[in-house]
Amino acid sequence: MPLSFANPGIYKVKSINGGRTVSKRLTDMGLRIGSVLQVVSSDSFGPIIVQINSTRLALGKGIARKIIVEGAG
Amino acid sequence: MREIKVALAGNPNVGKTAIFNCLTGMKQHVGNWPGVTVEKKEGSYVYNGFTFSVTDLPGIYSLSTVSMDERIARRFLAEEKPDVVVAIIDGMNLERNLYLVSELLDLGVNLVLTVNFMDEVEKNNMKIDIQKLSKSLDVPVVGTVAIKGHGVQKLKDEVLNIAQAKTIPMIKYSDELERYIQRVEGILKLFNVKSNTNSRFLALKLIEEDPEIFEQIKSKVSDAKRFSQLLNEVLSDIEQKHEDSSIFVGDEKFKFIKKILRNTVEGSGKKSETFTNTMDKIFTHRIWGLPILFGIMYAVFQLTFAFGGIFADWLDSGMGLLSDWIQNTVPNATLASFLADGVIGGVGSVLVFVPNIFILFLLIAILENIGYMARAAFVMDKVMNSIGLSGKSFIPMILGFGCNVPAIMSTRTIEKEDDRIITAILNPLIPCSARIPIFLAFAGTFFPSHQGLIVFSMYIIAITLMVVLAKVLKSTIFKGEPAPFVMELPPYRVPGFLQVNTEAWKRTSLFVKKAGTFIFAAVIIIWLLASLPAGVDYASKDSYIGLMGRAIAPIFEFNGFGNWQSSVALMFGFLAKEVVVGTLGALAGGAENLGNLLSTLFTPLSAYSFMLFSLLYVPCVASLGVLVREVGMKWTIFSVILLVSLAYFVSMAFYLVGSIFV
Numbered sequence: 001m002p003l004s005f006a007n008p009g010i011y012k013v014k015s016i017n018g019g020r021t022v023s024k025r026l027t028d029m030g031l032r033i034g035s036v037l038q039v040v041s042s043d044s045f046g047p048i049i050v051q052i053n054s055t056r057l058a059l060g061k062g063i064a065r066k067i068i069v070e071g072a073g
Numbered sequence: 074m075r076e077i078k079v080a081l082a083g084n085p086n087v088g089k090t091a092i093f094n095c096l097t098g099m100k101q102h103v104g105n106w107p108g109v110t111v112e113k114k115e116g117s118y119v120y121n122g123f124t125f126s127v128t129d130l131p132g133i134y135s136l137s138t139v140s141m142d143e144r145i146a147r148r149f150l151a152e153e154k155p156d157v158v159v160a161i162i163d164g165m166n167l168e169r170n171l172y173l174v175s176e177l178l179d180l181g182v183n184l185v186l187t188v189n190f191m192d193e194v195e196k197n198n199m200k201i202d203i204q205k206l207s208k209s210l211d212v213p214v215v216g217t218v219a220i221k222g223h224g225v226q227k228l229k230d231e232v233l234n235i236a237q238a239k240t241i242p243m244i245k246y247s248d249e250l251e252r253y254i255q256r257v258e259g260i261l262k263l264f265n266v267k268s269n270t271n272s273r274f275l276a277l278k279l280i281e282e283d284p285e286i287f288e289q290i291k292s293k294v295s296d297a298k299r300f301s302q303l304l305n306e307v308l309s310d311i312e313q314k315h316e317d318s319s320i321f322v323g324d325e326k327f328k329f330i331k332k333i334l335r336n337t338v339e340g341s342g343k344k345s346e347t348f349t350n351t352m353d354k355i356f357t358h359r360i361w362g363l364p365i366l367f368g369i370m371y372a373v374f375q376l377t378f379a380f381g382g383i384f385a386d387w388l389d390s391g392m393g394l395l396s397d398w399i400q401n402t403v404p405n406a407t408l409a410s411f412l413a414d415g416v417i418g419g420v421g422s423v424l425v426f427v428p429n430i431f432i433l434f435l436l437i438a439i440l441e442n443i444g445y446m447a448r449a450a451f452v453m454d455k456v457m458n459s460i461g462l463s464g465k466s467f468i469p470m471i472l473g474f475g476c477n478v479p480a481i482m483s484t485r486t487i488e489k490e491d492d493r494i495i496t497a498i499l500n501p502l503i504p505c506s507a508r509i510p511i512f513l514a515f516a517g518t519f520f521p522s523h524q525g526l527i528v529f530s531m532y533i534i535a536i537t538l539m540v541v542l543a544k545v546l547k548s549t550i551f552k553g554e555p556a557p558f559v560m561e562l563p564p565y566r567v568p569g570f571l572q573v574n575t576e577a578w579k580r581t582s583l584f585v586k587k588a589g590t591f592i593f594a595a596v597i598i599i600w601l602l603a604s605l606p607a608g609v610d611y612a613s614k615d616s617y618i619g620l621m622g623r624a625i626a627p628i629f630e631f632n633g634f635g636n637w638q639s640s641v642a643l644m645f646g647f648l649a650k651e652v653v654v655g656t657l658g659a660l661a662g663g664a665e666n667l668g669n670l671l672s673t674l675f676t677p678l679s680a681y682s683f684m685l686f687s688l689l690y691v692p693c694v695a696s697l698g699v700l701v702r703e704v705g706m707k708w709t710i711f712s713v714i715l716l717v718s719l720a721y722f723v724s725m726a727f728y729l730v731g732s733i734f735v
Contacts, residue, residue: 020282021139021488022557027323028134033316035322040350043359046455047464047558054166054238056349057450060463060558064345068405 085132419596422658473503633679
């Protein structure tokens with residue numbers, strides 16, 4: 001499911017669609033395929049907040065739609 | 074004696090600037106939002122008889138080239154070849170921070186690692202084994218608490234040691250990746266590529282398909298087609314086994330990092346997260362986030378104007394007394410006029426607003442250091458999306474209320490070129506603190522009972538126009554999706570009292586310095602032009618300045634201020650906006666006479682029209698200089714034409730329509 005639809009909870013990143021620039025930037029910031037992340041605040045129409053280890057990231061809805069996740073507990 | 078070049082590198086928000094301050098003793102601007110250091114800053118120190126020149130690079134996440142500040146940092150490291158690179162990492166966030174360190178090691182630099190925020194690490198019951206970390210990376214590691222200066226002495230020792238070291242450590246990746254690196258290095262050798270960057274780094278970046286490095290190498294080789302073909306063979310070999318070559322490299326790096334962390338770190342930082350969590354529940358609330366943001370901005374506005382105004386009034390009376398005293402005690406009439414009219418009138422009229430400006434900068438510094446700026450960008454993302462920009466474009470807007478120059482520079486963190494240009498060329502519309510003197514001098518004279526409302530309307534008009542123009546530009550010249558919004562939300566931190574005061578004072582002192590040098594010089598010229606030719610009445614229409622003003626004045630006839638004094642003030646105001654009030658003050662012959670002069674020159678209607686013009690036209694020479702550097706001459710000229718015509722036509726429309734009703 002796209003991250004933009006995820007309710008608060010723990011998820012695992014399955015794939016990152018979209019351009020190289022976006023996926024490279026996310027990798028550099030610690031969000032990679034296989035990363036386990038916590039959705040802290042969700043909003044299908046606006047930006048969301050996710051936590052990966054000690055990094056707290058704000059992701060715009062455009063990017064959140066391109067990150068595909070699956071539930072992980 | 075040789076000078077040792079040191080560069081500081083690290084992720085945004087790891088206390089890099091604080092370390093820089095500790096090392097060099099120079100009070101640099103420290104903030105708590107990603108991307109404060111948008112320009113490389115330099116300073117130096119002497120230690121054990123050696124001179125160290127230190128460059129503080131912009132905060133970056135990797136050495137790829139996604140945004141402009143990363144490109145700047147990478148070019149500096151690869152081409153300037155500093156003797157020592159100090160990598161600063163956040164002790165609370167080792168995994169992600171070490172990613173950049175791995176890239177620095179690939180680049181083959183002489184590295185000293187600094188683990189900052191050791192106090193937070195301890196508070197959260199985490200343990201980082203500095204010695205083990207040092208051993209497994211084969212680099213010296215120092216733990217620091219930069220804000221308190223802990224560990225800085227040790228850091229200086231290590232920098233000195235490593236500067237004399239000969240061997241440069243290297244990360245060894247899995248055999249598989251090492252084979253690919255060797256193959257690409259082989260290709261580089263085959264084509265005899267000469268670069269001042271080491272071939273291992275180039276090979277890794279080529280495997281990651283970094284566009285800038287690829288183009289750079291391609292332009293150097295004799296047979297670009299053959300080169301691309303050979304490189305593609307390696308890449309397709311990788312992609313047969315792995316989804317994507319750049320993800321493969323990233324995974325390798327994180328595997329390496331995880332292995333190191335397993336042996337060096339105990340416990341995990343959960344405590345501070347709960348505090349940040351609670352705060353974020355309030356500040357980034359889906360419904361309340363925006364009202365809270367506006368509430369904060371309104372409070373900043375009120376404190377700046379209402380609270381600051383109390384002190385400004387004291388200063389104003391002080392200036393009046395000083396001017397009277399000079400008139401009565403200085404025997405030489407010309408000198409007395411120069412001091413009272415020129416200096417006190419011109420420079421003094423500007424300086425009375427120092428309290429307002431200090432309070433504004435103080436509040437901006439507090440918001441930055443708490444960590445609120447990134448939250449403001451988050452909350453505004455949805456709103457900014459509706460005009461085609463991302464939340465990141467909002468931070469330069471807030472900074473612009475202080476000064477447009479750093480605000481324009483901060484647009485470098487925006488990943489999309491189109492959005493960066495729009496955000497930069499429209500930034501001058503945000504009323505910077507230098508415009509405060511104009512607003513207050515006019516509103517105080519013409520609308521004494523509605524002063525706050527009138528000044529507030531200036532801000533609303535400027536922001537509205539900026540939003541409309543951004544929308545227009547985004548749907549005509551710069552069509553396309555908003556820049557992707559990815560931003561780190563730093564943990565909330567209690568700002569140090571001394572730290573925010575120093576920052577605010579540093580920026581205010583720039584304003585004071587400007588008043589003492591630049592505006593002072595402008596005022597002398599204005600005073601001379603107003604006193605000459607000999608025998609003419611001071612600041613009369615027959616003085617040189619009067620003649621100049623009368624030549625321009627007719628163009629402002631329909632704006633309501635066709636008097637020569639306004640024309641001269643606006644003309645000199647091109648240098649800096651404070652000069653508008655400085656000029657009028659000097660022409661009035663003293664700050665305390667400014668109100669009287671204004672009442673004879675303007676009606677309330679034309680005064681508001683004049684305020685509008687001053688609000689919207691080019692802020693100052695310095696901001697234009699920065700624009701040229703950041704977006705080029707073409708867009709700067711575009712911006713100037715846009716702003717000046719906007720100022721001219723908006724104020725004219727207001728005056729003409731207003732004249733019907735008044």
